[in-house]
Amino acid sequence: MLTLTTLASGSSGNCLLLSTGRTHILIDAGISCRRIKTALNAVSLHPSELAAVLITHEHSDHISGLATLTKQYDFPIWASRGTAGELNRRIAFLEDRLFPFLPGSSFCIGDLHIGTFPISHDAAQPSGYTVTDGHRTAAVVTDLGVVTEAVLAAASCADLLVLEANHDEGMLLSGAYPPFLKSRILGDCGHLSNRSAGALACAAVSGGATTVVLAHLSKENNTPTLAHSTVSDTLSCSQIDPCRDLQLTVAPRDVMGAPLAV
Numbered sequence: 001m002l003t004l005t006t007l008a009s010g011s012s013g014n015c016l017l018l019s020t021g022r023t024h025i026l027i028d029a030g031i032s033c034r035r036i037k038t039a040l041n042a043v044s045l046h047p048s049e050l051a052a053v054l055i056t057h058e059h060s061d062h063i064s065g066l067a068t069l070t071k072q073y074d075f076p077i078w079a080s081r082g083t084a085g086e087l088n089r090r091i092a093f094l095e096d097r098l099f100p101f102l103p104g105s106s107f108c109i110g111d112l113h114i115g116t117f118p119i120s121h122d123a124a125q126p127s128g129y130t131v132t133d134g135h136r137t138a139a140v141v142t143d144l145g146v147v148t149e150a151v152l153a154a155a156s157c158a159d160l161l162v163l164e165a166n167h168d169e170g171m172l173l174s175g176a177y178p179p180f181l182k183s184r185i186l187g188d189c190g191h192l193s194n195r196s197a198g199a200l201a202c203a204a205v206s207g208g209a210t211t212v213v214l215a216h217l218s219k220e221n222n223t224p225t226l227a228h229s230t231v232s233d234t235l236s237c238s239q240i241d242p243c244r245d246l247q248l249t250v251a252p253r254d255v256m257g258a259p260l261a262v
């Protein structure tokens with residue numbers, strides 16, 4: 001059984017826990033070390049029990065707690081070569097603990113098999129992840145501007161999908177962001193809209209996903225209700241019942257989500 005718990009999700013910080021019961025990993029550490037410790041404690045875990053921390057990319061909302069966490073606890077850190085280079089530059093004494101990989105490669109951590117795939121985002125070498133315990137697979141697909149074949153393949157093999165639903169295009173375009181920022185978010189190296197998330201959710205559910213967690217919502221250009229309803233409507237248009245055929249949830253921004261098991 002794979003259990004996902006989001007510790008935080010959104011542009012103010014991202015961190016999620018995947019656990020088999022024996023092996024526990026974090027994907028990203030974009031909230032303070034103190035918050036990570038408190039959240040782990042709430043699910044009866046201590047940071048010293050973490051088998052590894054996987055980083056998607058070097059933006060601060062994904063790594064802001066990493067420096068302090070690595071000073072206090074001795075876990076390995078997995079990141080793409082490009083991301084590892086950025087981490088090495090920003091955080092002292094990290095080199096010996098970094099396990100760089102090329103997106104597309106795979107490796108094992110404890111009883112988890114980790115797959116990686118490139119994503120299109122304005123960072124050095126961002127990577128998405130699939131995590132499987134041999135029976136069930138979770139895929140983490142956030143911070144990307146376009147859905148590529150590699151992303152589609154990862155989502156289609158997932159039982160549980162953590163899926164970016166960053167913004168509502170109408171809210172973004174009519175909102176207060178300056179034009180360059182709107183272009184960045186809407187561009188191929190930006191973030192996925194609710195509409196794009198809906199299309200990818202359809203592909204994932206058609207491939208067998210039973211749980212979809214909408215994540216990395218913009219505070220300014222989205223609401224949990226809007227993200228949920230847009231994705232639900234897209235699923236319904238594909239003859240997928242969003243209430244009966246899957247569990248569709250939205251990861252809370254600043255607090256832990258309820259653990260989800262597949």
Ligand SMILES: [Zn+2]
Pocket residue numbers: 010011014059061062143216
């Ligand atoms: Zn982000």
Ligand SMILES: [Zn+2]
Pocket residue numbers: 057059121123143
């Ligand atoms: Zn980012």
